[in-house]
Amino acid sequence: MSRLPTVEVTVYPYECDAYGHMNEAAYLQLFERARWEALARGPGPDLFRRHRLWPAARRATVDYQLPAYPGDVLRVTIETEKLGRTSLDLRQRATRVKDGAVVAELQIVFVMIDTEGKPTPIPPEIATIFGGRLSARPGELVRHDVGDVTLSVDARGDGPALLLVHGYPLDHSLWGHQVAALTGWRRIAPDLRGAGVSDAPETGYSMAAYADDLARLMDRLHIERAVVAGLSMGGYIAFEMLRRHRARVMGLILVDTRADADSAEARKGRESMIEVARTEGAAAIADRMVPRLLGRSSQQTQPHVVEQVRAMIGRTPVAGIVGALEAMRDRPDSTPLLPTIDVPTLVVVGAEDELMPPASARTMAAAIPSAAMTTIPGAGHLAPLEAPTAVTRVIAEFLEALPRP
Numbered sequence: 001m002s003r004l005p006t007v008e009v010t011v012y013p014y015e016c017d018a019y020g021h022m023n024e025a026a027y028l029q030l031f032e033r034a035r036w037e038a039l040a041r042g043p044g045p046d047l048f049r050r051h052r053l054w055p056a057a058r059r060a061t062v063d064y065q066l067p068a069y070p071g072d073v074l075r076v077t078i079e080t081e082k083l084g085r086t087s088l089d090l091r092q093r094a095t096r097v098k099d100g101a102v103v104a105e106l107q108i109v110f111v112m113i114d115t116e117g118k119p120t121p122i123p124p125e126i127a128t129i130f131g132g133r134l135s136a137r138p139g140e141l142v143r144h145d146v147g148d149v150t151l152s153v154d155a156r157g158d159g160p161a162l163l164l165v166h167g168y169p170l171d172h173s174l175w176g177h178q179v180a181a182l183t184g185w186r187r188i189a190p191d192l193r194g195a196g197v198s199d200a201p202e203t204g205y206s207m208a209a210y211a212d213d214l215a216r217l218m219d220r221l222h223i224e225r226a227v228v229a230g231l232s233m234g235g236y237i238a239f240e241m242l243r244r245h246r247a248r249v250m251g252l253i254l255v256d257t258r259a260d261a262d263s264a265e266a267r268k269g270r271e272s273m274i275e276v277a278r279t280e281g282a283a284a285i286a287d288r289m290v291p292r293l294l295g296r297s298s299q300q301t302q303p304h305v306v307e308q309v310r311a312m313i314g315r316t317p318v319a320g321i322v323g324a325l326e327a328m329r330d331r332p333d334s335t336p337l338l339p340t341i342d343v344p345t346l347v348v349v350g351a352e353d354e355l356m357p358p359a360s361a362r363t364m365a366a367a368i369p370s371a372a373m374t375t376i377p378g379a380g381h382l383a384p385l386e387a388p389t390a391v392t393r394v395i396a397e398f399l400e401a402l403p404r405p
């Protein structure tokens with residue numbers, strides 16, 4: 001995928017050898033002409049200069065399919081094979097206009113260098129133009145290396161970024177409806193470390209580690225700022241992002257979450273859950289958690305949601321469950337942070353959330369300057385899953401009212 005237009009170039013007589021065939025140097029030149037032409041018709045030939053950098057070609061391979069002769073008109077497409085942090089792999093294909101036959105393909109690797117020749121990260125504007133395989137077909141997860149772990153990410157759509165952070169012991173599918181429906185936004189729903197099919201190391205879990213993973217994921221996706229939506233533990237992580245990566249957060253959606261740290265009793269509860277996870281596994285955690293996570297209405301009327309949550313917890317790696325419990329047990333109190341929140345904020349809570357009830361959500365919202373709050377009827381602690389259309393609607397209304405970056 002790239003957003004550069006397809007262009008047509010004519011083969012010049014001087015580009016051919018004595019037999020009328022093009023040699024490698026001529027093809028490299030022709031493909032280069034096509035790239036400049038595409039830039040000129042698209043984002044502008046000064047795209048790189050505007051960012052004070054230059055794409056230095058590091059490797060190029062031409063694959064010949066058919067001869068080309070002077071006067072042939074070739075249609076050249078440009079596709080991004082891979083968009084790295086500083087590198088860009090392109091594939092260009094030249095097709096003869098008169099019969100649609102592919103005459104040659106070029107694979108070329110560029111490294112972005114600054115004015116001193118040092119490799120430099122690809123800026124968001126250029127990343128957006130070249131696209132790359134940063135997202136996948138709907139529902140397909142793409143894996144992104146964020147340092148010591150690789151995260152699986154459901155990323156869809158274009159526009160300003162919306163980062164959807166799931167709670168414990170869940171995965172990205174919690175946000176399935178929102179990811180599918182919130183068009184006009186670039187929706188990014190990762191499996192956190194230790195969740196879903198992301199890597200689940202034995203150690204290395206903390207709110208700081210989760211937040212740093214997400215900041216690195218934003219780097220990988222060339223996203224400078226995002227609206228961060230966090231459910232429950234996802235909310236604790238959103239607070240940590242404010243503490244550690246404040247400039248990356250342009251709005252907050254706090255769903256079924258709280259700001260205070262664990263009480264002594266809650267910490268003891270974490271210890272016994274760690275023991276359950278270690279000795280009995282994820283299914284035992286699901287047995288204990290499902291009745292607390294879902295509202296009574298959902299438990300009575302939505303058996304498919306009950307099953308979905310049970311299955312989601314059941315496939316969570318034990319290392320990830322234990323790591324999340326330790327991270328939540330040791331998380332800091334975010335209450336002092338609330339009055340300092342200066343980005344648009346929406347608080348959403350399920351009317352039947354018994355873990356983080358509406359009264360506590362209201363107290364939290366009141367402490368955040370100009371936060372809006374919505375209660376979702378008939379939903380418990382997993383409102384985005386239990387009342388998906390209602391939650392998507394309130395999020396959409398909130399996003400629509402935001403100033404566009």
Ligand code: MLT
Nearest residue numbers: 167168231232233234328
């Ligand atoms: C969650 O849903 O993320 C957890 O229930 C949060 C918690 O246990 O504190």
